[in-house]
Amino acid sequence: MLEHVLNGLYYGSILFMIASGMTIIFGVLGILNLAHGELYALGAFSAFSIIGFVAGQVAAPTGPVTAIVFGVVVLAGSLATAAVLLPVGGALEAAFIRPIYDRDEVYQLLLTYGLLLVLTDVMKFVWGPSPVDLGVFGGINEIPTTELVGIDYPSYNVFVILIGIAVFAWLVWFFDRTKTGRIVRATAINREMSTAIGISTDRMFTLVFAIGAFFAGFGGAMVSIGPGSASLGMGLDWLVLSFVVIVIGGLGSLNGAFVGSMLVGVSSRVVTPYYPQLELAVPFLLMVLVLLLKPEGLYGAWGEIQ
Amino acid sequence: MSRFLVDRDGETHLRLAEGMELTKNQAVLAAVGLVALLIVPDITRFTPLSFTAIHRGILFGLAAVGLNLLLRHTELVSFGHAAFFGVGAYAAAVLASQFDVSSGLLMLLGSVLAATAISVLIGYFVAGYLDIYFALLTLAFNQVLYAFVLQSGYFNYSDGLNVRPDGLNPPALFGLQLSSTGYELVLYYLTVVVLVVSLLVMWKLVNSPFGRALDAIGQNRTRARFVGIPVEKYVWVAFVISGIYGGLAGGLFALLQLHVSPEPTLYAFVSGEILFMAILGGFGTLVGPVIGGVVLVYLLVQAPFYIEYYNALTGLMLLAVVLFLPEGILGSIPKIGTGLSRRRRDPGLLREDVATIGSSLRRGVSRAATTVRIIVFGVN
Amino acid sequence: MLEARDLRKEFGELRATDDVSLTFGETDGEMVFIVGPNGAGKTTLINLLTGLLEPDQGSVVVHREENGGTVEEDITGMAPEDRVGEGLVRSFQIVHVFEEMTVRENVRIAVLSKHDKTLSMRSVDDGHEDVEREIDELLAQFRLEDVQHEVAETLPHGDRKLLDVAMSFGLDPTYLLLDEPTAGVATREKEYVIETIVEASEADGVTTVTIEHDMDLVKEYADRLVVLHEGRVFREGDPSLLETDSELRRVLLGVDE
Numbered sequence: 001m002l003e004h005v006l007n008g009l010y011y012g013s014i015l016f017m018i019a020s021g022m023t024i025i026f027g028v029l030g031i032l033n034l035a036h037g038e039l040y041a042l043g044a045f046s047a048f049s050i051i052g053f054v055a056g057q058v059a060a061p062t063g064p065v066t067a068i069v070f071g072v073v074v075l076a077g078s079l080a081t082a083a084v085l086l087p088v089g090g091a092l093e094a095a096f097i098r099p100i101y102d103r104d105e106v107y108q109l110l111l112t113y114g115l116l117l118v119l120t121d122v123m124k125f126v127w128g129p130s131p132v133d134l135g136v137f138g139g140i141n142e143i144p145t146t147e148l149v150g151i152d153y154p155s156y157n158v159f160v161i162l163i164g165i166a167v168f169a170w171l172v173w174f175f176d177r178t179k180t181g182r183i184v185r186a187t188a189i190n191r192e193m194s195t196a197i198g199i200s201t202d203r204m205f206t207l208v209f210a211i212g213a214f215f216a217g218f219g220g221a222m223v224s225i226g227p228g229s230a231s232l233g234m235g236l237d238w239l240v241l242s243f244v245v246i247v248i249g250g251l252g253s254l255n256g257a258f259v260g261s262m263l264v265g266v267s268s269r270v271v272t273p274y275y276p277q278l279e280l281a282v283p284f285l286l287m288v289l290v291l292l293l294k295p296e297g298l299y300g301a302w303g304e305i306q
Numbered sequence: 307m308s309r310f311l312v313d314r315d316g317e318t319h320l321r322l323a324e325g326m327e328l329t330k331n332q333a334v335l336a337a338v339g340l341v342a343l344l345i346v347p348d349i350t351r352f353t354p355l356s357f358t359a360i361h362r363g364i365l366f367g368l369a370a371v372g373l374n375l376l377l378r379h380t381e382l383v384s385f386g387h388a389a390f391f392g393v394g395a396y397a398a399a400v401l402a403s404q405f406d407v408s409s410g411l412l413m414l415l416g417s418v419l420a421a422t423a424i425s426v427l428i429g430y431f432v433a434g435y436l437d438i439y440f441a442l443l444t445l446a447f448n449q450v451l452y453a454f455v456l457q458s459g460y461f462n463y464s465d466g467l468n469v470r471p472d473g474l475n476p477p478a479l480f481g482l483q484l485s486s487t488g489y490e491l492v493l494y495y496l497t498v499v500v501l502v503v504s505l506l507v508m509w510k511l512v513n514s515p516f517g518r519a520l521d522a523i524g525q526n527r528t529r530a531r532f533v534g535i536p537v538e539k540y541v542w543v544a545f546v547i548s549g550i551y552g553g554l555a556g557g558l559f560a561l562l563q564l565h566v567s568p569e570p571t572l573y574a575f576v577s578g579e580i581l582f583m584a585i586l587g588g589f590g591t592l593v594g595p596v597i598g599g600v601v602l603v604y605l606l607v608q609a610p611f612y613i614e615y616y617n618a619l620t621g622l623m624l625l626a627v628v629l630f631l632p633e634g635i636l637g638s639i640p641k642i643g644t645g646l647s648r649r650r651r652d653p654g655l656l657r658e659d660v661a662t663i664g665s666s667l668r669r670g671v672s673r674a675a676t677t678v679r680i681i682v683f684g685v686n
Numbered sequence: 687m688l689e690a691r692d693l694r695k696e697f698g699e700l701r702a703t704d705d706v707s708l709t710f711g712e713t714d715g716e717m718v719f720i721v722g723p724n725g726a727g728k729t730t731l732i733n734l735l736t737g738l739l740e741p742d743q744g745s746v747v748v749h750r751e752e753n754g755g756t757v758e759e760d761i762t763g764m765a766p767e768d769r770v771g772e773g774l775v776r777s778f779q780i781v782h783v784f785e786e787m788t789v790r791e792n793v794r795i796a797v798l799s800k801h802d803k804t805l806s807m808r809s810v811d812d813g814h815e816d817v818e819r820e821i822d823e824l825l826a827q828f829r830l831e832d833v834q835h836e837v838a839e840t841l842p843h844g845d846r847k848l849l850d851v852a853m854s855f856g857l858d859p860t861y862l863l864l865d866e867p868t869a870g871v872a873t874r875e876k877e878y879v880i881e882t883i884v885e886a887s888e889a890d891g892v893t894t895v896t897i898e899h900d901m902d903l904v905k906e907y908a909d910r911l912v913v914l915h916e917g918r919v920f921r922e923g924d925p926s927l928l929e930t931d932s933e934l935r936r937v938l939l940g941v942d943e
Contacts, residue, residue: 032438095674099629105438106383110585111628113578117621125615236574240449243442251439280453287446291431326809510807515814519804522784522795529782532736533857534770534799 002151004270010157012265013164017219019242019249019257020171021212027252028188028208031097032105034112037239038119039085039213043220044230045123046084048132051077051225055136071156074136078221082214089213090206097209098202116239120232131231134224160222167215168258175254184208244283248290250297259298326509339593343498347491359607360600361494361562365555366391367599368501370583371508372551374595377584379512380544381524382436386444387580389428389451390421390549392572394556396455397421399467399566402477404460410477410493413469414557421553422546424451429545433538436527445574452572466567469560476564490562497558501596504551509592511547520544552580579606582620586627588637597636687711688774688861688893692744693734695727702730704917705744711861711893717884718895719904719925722914723938728897729779731914732863735895736776737766748772770799773860777853779869779897781846785839789830789849792838793821796856820856827886828852844875848882855886862887864896868903876900880907901928901938913937 022036054077058070096115100108175181187194187204195201224230245264249256268282278285290297312321319327328336343364350357369391376382397420398413407413432443455461471477476489484492511517522530523537531537560566570576579602587598605623609616631638649655688710695703704727710718720728733739735746745762761769784792797820798804808814825831828848833841838849847867854862867883868876880903887894898904904911905925913921915937921927927934 026438032442091674094676095670096625098673103628103632105441106377106581106585107628107632109383109385109438109441110578110582110624113582114621114624114628117617117624121615121618121621124617240446240574243446247442247446251442277457280457281450284446284450284453288431291443295434323809510809513809514807515798515803515810516805516807518791518795518798518810521787525784525786526782528738528778529784529853530795531766532770532776532778532782533796533853534767535795535804536765536767540804 001270003153004273005266006153006157006161008266008269009161009164009262010265011269012262013161013167014219014222015238015241015245015265016164016258016261017167017215017222018238019245019261020167020254021214021216022242023246023249023252023254023257024171025209025212026246028184029093029097029205030101031108031112033097033209033212034109034239035092035115035119036212036216036242037235037237038116038123039089039235040216040220040238041230041232041235042088042119042123043081043085043217044224044234045127045132045220046217047078047081047221047224048127048134048230050081050084051136051221052134053077054080055134070136071159074225078218078225081221082218085213085217086210090210092213093206093209094202098205101205116235120235124232127230129232131229133229136225156226160226163218163222164261167218168254171254180207241283244287247287247297250299253297253299256297256299323510326506326513336593340502343501347494356604356607357490357494358562359604361490361497362559362607363600363603364497364501364596365559365562365599366580366583366603367587367596368504368558369552369555370580370587370595370599371504371592372548372555373580374584374589374592375508375512375520375544375548375551377581377589379517379520379524380541382541383438383441383581384444384545384548384577385441385581386428386446386448386574386577387548387552388572388574388576389444389448390425390552391556391559391576391580392451392455392568393424394418394421394553395560395566395571396461396467396556397553398557398560399469400461402469402471402560403467406471408471408478409481410479410496410561413477413561414554417553417557417560418550421549421556425546425549425553426542429542429549433542433545445577448572448577449574452568452574455568455572461568464568466565469564469566477561493558493561497562500554500558504554505592505596508551512592516540516543579603579620582624582627584634585632586623586634588634590633591636594634594636598634601635687749688735688895689747689749690731690735690744691747693731693741693746694743695730695734695739695741701917702727703734703741706731706914706917706919707744708912708919708922710895713909714893715888715891716893717887717907717909718893718912719908719910720895720897720912720914721899721901721904721938722920725916726914727917728914729865730917732776732865732895732897736774736863737761737764737769748774770857773858774863775854775857775859775861776863777850777865777867779865781843781850783838783846783849783853786837788835788837789841789845790821790825790834792849793824793830793852793856794818796853797821797824800857824852824856827855827889828882844871844879847871847879851879851883851886855890855892858890859892862892862894864894866897866899868898868900876903904928 018036018040022033025031025033025036051074054073055070058073092115096111100111175185183194183199184204184207187199187201191201220230241264245257245260248263249258249260264283264286267286268279271282272279310321312319312327314327317329319329320333321327346360347357349355350360369387372390373384373387376384394417397416401407401413401416407416428444428447431447432440435443456464461467469477475483476486479489479492479496482492519530519535519540522533522535523540527537556571559571583598583602584595585598586602587596588594602620606616606620609619613619627634633641690706690708693703693706694701710716720731722728730739734741740763745760748759748761750757750759759772761772761774764772784795794810794817797817798814801817803814803817825834828851830845830848830852833845838846841849851864851867864883868879871879883894884907886892905928908925911921911923911925911927912919913934920937921931921934
């Protein structure tokens with residue numbers, strides 16, 4: 001049971017890295033980015049190439065110590081992967097999203113949906129149509145398991161959970177404590193006012209979009225490193241799960257995205273071993289339940305605007 | 307003036323029924339459209355055009371007409387219309403393969419009933435939401451259905467079901483067991499009849515007080531409520547009507563393809579495509595979505611034969627429509643017409659157009675380049 | 687008669703409506719004006735009465751003459767669209783009309799709704815002669831005939847205000863609640879707007895409850911005055927209070943004398 005809960009937290013952490021970006025981008029830019037799942041997939045594919053390259057530079061681990069060295073190299077690779085997503089996200093925002101801020105939401109949805117389609121084929125062009133597996137997990141797995149309250153649990157999963165929490169903490173710190181973060185929030189609340197006091201909203205929006213892309217890419221890299229592989233369909237699957245998370249947490253709410261991710265992660269991992277046919281249904285059932293009890297989401301004020 | 311011709315503001319209008327009138331141009335276009343629909347089987351016999359692809363396009367167009375009721379009038383973006391299309395298709399397939407129903411018309415009835423039921427259910431949850439939230443929720447419900455069907459043995463997982471009641475032959479139409487060419491042809495004309503009737507019903511609907519109430523809801527929900535319109539209930543009704551159109555289209559799709567699987571009927575991409583059809587054809591018009599359906603489906607069906615990256619092709623087309631042709635094909639005809647005649651008079655304008663496009667492209671590229679530079683090097 | 691019974695509404699720490707009890711329309715066609723400084727809770731009160739907001743406490747009650755006796759109906763919690771059926775109609779401080787429709791189409795929606803015809807499938811252009819006749823009457827009453835085929839968003843502000851009110855009248859109200867019908871209207875047109883509203887309500891015997899900042903208009907047209915201050919009923923009575931009550935003047939002007 002405890003193992004399933006931990007699996008859920010692992011799953012939820014990765015989900016959070018995608019959902020947080022979506023919720024921030026929506027909160028600040030007012031755009032629901034349907035291509036966000038593809039940025040995550042792009043992260044997973046890029047990780048295959050980048051980490052594959054750096055991991056190839058070090059010897060495969062033979063014992064616990066070399067495994068940790070190997071792990072550090074892989075971690076550096078995943079950061080490099082996410083860093084690739086920064087300019088990609090920024091450029092996408094500047095070139096495609098910026099012209100449509102004032103348009104009806106149907107055009108915003110269609111445009112990001114168009115980007116989704118193009119990105120899918122870009123990945124198909126670069127990495128081919130079949131899933132690719134980075135294959136470093138064997139090496140990572142040489143790191144001794146972590147012993148937690150009596151059970152052995154893969155260290156990598158614990159590590160990802162910690163990263164998920166760290167990302168959440170960083171985002172909260174960024175938006176609450178840093179000057180840039182506060183400016184971004186002010187821009188989200190009142191664009192005209194921010195422009196009037198000399199803030200470049202364009203630059204803020206690009207920054208926010210790039211940050212969202214960064215974490216999505218990071219999440220993708222985490223999955224690529226783990227036992228999973230990078231595939232073309234992964235973006236859409238996780239996109240829809242992120243919707244569920246956001247609906248549960250409340251659109252635009254960072255806390256909501258975190259709690260929502262963990263709820264979705266844990267509930268689906270805990271239920272699946274016992275009722276495998278419910279694997280995909282659980283998140284949605286959770287969503288319907290939240291909609292019925294608290295239509296604006298756990299933390300948000302979203303929903304009907306009077 | 308006869309019974310069918312009336313005079314409005316000095317123009318002669320063709321009057322089909324109470325409140326259903328066409329200007330001269332519209333009447334000509336409608337007649338051309340109808341004739342084109344009727345001779346499609348002949349055209350495709352003598353040209354390399356694909357008959358099935360056009361037929362499929364019309365079906366998806368029908369679903370887009372339904373979606374357009376929400377998009378154009380209540381101003382709600384449904385990103386989950388594949389739910390109804392897929393449910394309609396699966397209802398027909400289940401009747402054929404699990405209950406040995408052999409009549410195609412009965413299957414269609416099943417499609418309509420199933421789509422009604424599912425849209426009543428989903429509509430109950432989403433009717434109170436607006437804007438992006440509405441889009442997001444419809445998409446989520448769409449994926450629920452997809453996931454459910456994909457994991458269900460009853461629906462034969464991702465392989466899907468055959469729509470051949472006896473495991474071999476297509477369903478009977480009007481009590482006739484037809485050869486495959488005959489079946490295709492009869493089914494096509496059934497589709498045309500369904501399409502024309504559906505369009506007439508939709509026309510009647512949007513010009514009725516109910517249609518105006520939906521317009522009112524779309525333009526100002528609060529005011530609509532305070533003139534006494536039960537907003538959620540009406541949106542719910544519109545949602546169900548819209549779903550029925552999708553279900554009917556899906557049922558016909560099942561009859562046409564004789565096989566139904568989750569990916570081409572229920573997947574979220576299909577929802578995006580249906581929405582795109584409405585925009586592409588012109589969502590400000592009644593018939594636009596049908597044109598959008600035929601054009602897009604034809605492209606989607608044919609493109610994989612020529613290029614591997616047909617998703618990107620659709621995506622790029624989408625970007626182009628959003629940025630340059632927001633009113634769609636049919637919606638832009640008047641504008642393009644005047645634009646062309648102005649350019650015919652003054653060819654200098656053409657050069658300006660090229661210059662405008664060129665400079666906007668340059669601006670986009672340089673903006674992207676600057677952004678990348680800022681992010682990578684941290685300087686401007 | 688429309689009654690507010692101990693209505694209370696809080697927004698966080700702020701008590702916008704604080705145990706307000708009032709009645710409107712004891713005599714048919716009464717014209718009540720609500721005045722008060724900004725933040726006094728005037729709009730909140732109207733929102734509570736018409737169902738845009740639900741009170742934290744208290745109730746909204748409609749009294750009706752039926753079979754020679756009076757029947758009370760508690761309409762707290764009833765949806766706004768159903769309150770319209772009870773004869774409770776409002777306009778907004780910011781014009782709320784259907785912007786992309788013509789003036790005539792706007793009024794038509796209201797009249798169709800009054801006749802419970804919004805679910806009808808008969809075409810709007812044919813076969814609703816009674817509706818069209820009523821629209822003509824309303825347009826004449828509010829002097830909008832000349833602009834009836836203009837699209838609402840292109841109208842000058844004064845006409846938009848009148849259209850908003852004309853739609854409300856099209857609903858055949860018993861109680862009409864008007865949130866600053868002259869807000870944003872040029873001074874010389876204010877009189878015209880109020881005059882038109884007064885004429886229409888007198889003709890139909892409608893009880894009106896109007897929020898108004900222009901004290902000259904209030905003095906001229908009010909049957910009764912309600913002064914709200916900090917969410918409470920501060921004064922209630924004859925409009926001549928405006929002349930005689932110095933404390934009231936101080937509150938309204940927001941200055942200490």
